[in-house]
Amino acid sequence: MLIAIGLIIWWIIYHNIGPFALWVTYGLFRVPVKSPLASSVEFFIFEAPKVMMLLALVVFGVGIVRSFFTPERTRRVLAGKRESVGNAMAALLGTVTPFCSCSAIPLFIGFVTTGVPLGVTFSFLISAPMVNEIALVLLFGLFGWRVAALYFGTGLMIAFASGWVIGRLRLEKYIEDWVYQTQMDAVNAPDEKLSWMDRIQFGWNAVKEIVGKVWIYVLLGIAVGAGIHGYVPENFMASIMGKGVWWSVPVAVILGIPMYSNAAGIIPVVQALLGKGAALGTVLAFMMSVIGLSLPETIILRKVLKPKLIFIFIGVVAVGIILVGYLFNMVL
Amino acid sequence: MEIKVLGTGCSRCKKLYEEAEKAIRQSGINASLIKVDRIEDIMAYKVLSTPALVINGEVKCAGKIPSASEIAGWLRSAREKG
Numbered sequence A: 001m002l003i004a005i006g007l008i009i010w011w012i013i014y015h016n017i018g019p020f021a022l023w024v025t026y027g028l029f030r031v032p033v034k035s036p037l038a039s040s041v042e043f044f045i046f047e048a049p050k051v052m053m054l055l056a057l058v059v060f061g062v063g064i065v066r067s068f069f070t071p072e073r074t075r076r077v078l079a080g081k082r083e084s085v086g087n088a089m090a091a092l093l094g095t096v097t098p099f100c101s102c103s104a105i106p107l108f109i110g111f112v113t114t115g116v117p118l119g120v121t122f123s124f125l126i127s128a129p130m131v132n133e134i135a136l137v138l139l140f141g142l143f144g145w146r147v148a149a150l151y152f153g154t155g156l157m158i159a160f161a162s163g164w165v166i167g168r169l170r171l172e173k174y175i176e177d178w179v180y181q182t183q184m185d186a187v188n189a190p191d192e193k194l195s196w197m198d199r200i201q202f203g204w205n206a207v208k209e210i211v212g213k214v215w216i217y218v219l220l221g222i223a224v225g226a227g228i229h230g231y232v233p234e235n236f237m238a239s240i241m242g243k244g245v246w247w248s249v250p251v252a253v254i255l256g257i258p259m260y261s262n263a264a265g266i267i268p269v270v271q272a273l274l275g276k277g278a279a280l281g282t283v284l285a286f287m288m289s290v291i292g293l294s295l296p297e298t299i300i301l302r303k304v305l306k307p308k309l310i311f312i313f314i315g316v317v318a319v320g321i322i323l324v325g326y327l328f329n330m331v332l
Numbered sequence B: 001m002e003i004k005v006l007g008t009g010c011s012r013c014k015k016l017y018e019e020a021e022k023a024i025r026q027s028g029i030n031a032s033l034i035k036v037d038r039i040e041d042i043m044a045y046k047v048l049s050t051p052a053l054v055i056n057g058e059v060k061c062a063g064k065i066p067s068a069s070e071i072a073g074w075l076r077s078a079r080e081k082g
Helices: A002-015 A017-028 A036-066 A071-078 A083-096 A101-112 A118-130 A133-143 A145-168 A177-181 A196-231 A248-256 A263-275 A280-292 A295-301 A307-331 B011-027 B039-043 B068-081
Strands: B002-006 B032-036 B052-055 B058-062
Touching: A002 A017, A002 A036, A017 A036, A036 A083, A036 A133, A036 A196, A071 A083, A071 A101, A071 A118, A083 A118, A083 A145, A101 A118, A101 A177, A101 A295, A101 B039, A118 A145, A118 A280, A133 A145, A133 A196, A133 A263, A133 A280, A145 A280, A145 A307, A196 A263, A248 A280, A248 A307, A263 A280, A280 A307, A295 A307, B002 B011, B011 B032, B011 B068, B052 B068, B058 B068
Parallel strands: B002 B032
Antiparallel strands: B002 B052, B052 B058
């Protein structure tokens, strides 16, 4: 009941942000109409609350969805599945199963030693960090639903295909030996029955934790976007990241591999690059590469994977992202 | 009574450790609190996600951070079990 009221209030506020932004910019601050400053200020005051509210709502909603999924249930679903079916399910489950990157190793070991094929495990590990709701909300809020949907769809495809390819390459021998010595025949995961109040609490905690962590990056990203919006002329410069240069996509992806940022932190960079004339597809590919592949992650994985497998993993995903980058540039 | 916090050292693992400390103070139960951060030792408990909390050898939760009062509750029932 409380939720219904909360949603209605949210809805009312959300739909009044536009008029509110106009009023604050021109009525309150008395910024000269049609000036670059007006454009920037109006953009910021409109976008910042809008995106923050979307973020809070989506994180809450996804938090509740996530309360239905546990790594243990996912593991049970995936154990023993055939490759293609398993890869697809793993990629999908990766988006909704709660996953913290420090759990990557326990999860990896738990999966591969209890009958989940290596390739399927990788599909999960690729989609979990990359296809996350924060990225989707921010992309939706700032660039529209088509961009967000494309990111979501192609992210899943990369997770599916990369995992499938790695599975086909039969790389099990490149897992560190000690992993298989871990007796994981029965995984220890207290299976709890959650009430609806528990689930709502879960969602609310997610909002506090995630929004609390990323709000500053989001505001920074919108501020940069606002500055560009007001002060940079439309077709400023098709620089090395413009559509005309064919090698811009692979370069962007390769640059992104060693870099790591959370989904929110990369948005200021995305805004700035777009302002300089970079093609949207190239920038999205860069974003995927930064979020999905990272130096810290490979260091963590080094504990359970031999170097050759790590390189193949990075290589396969990078190729996938590059292909998607070209696809984005053609479509967007 | 022996409490172990399993985690490789990210901020959530530290948070769980703090909550466990609070729980020990709140419940007044005499318990030792150990941080297990080597991955090989963590895997001995067969958990799929960290951080995880182990009381007297039994995994109480994994992947989430329970509140200090929730942990205190587990401590009390563990004490009753003897």
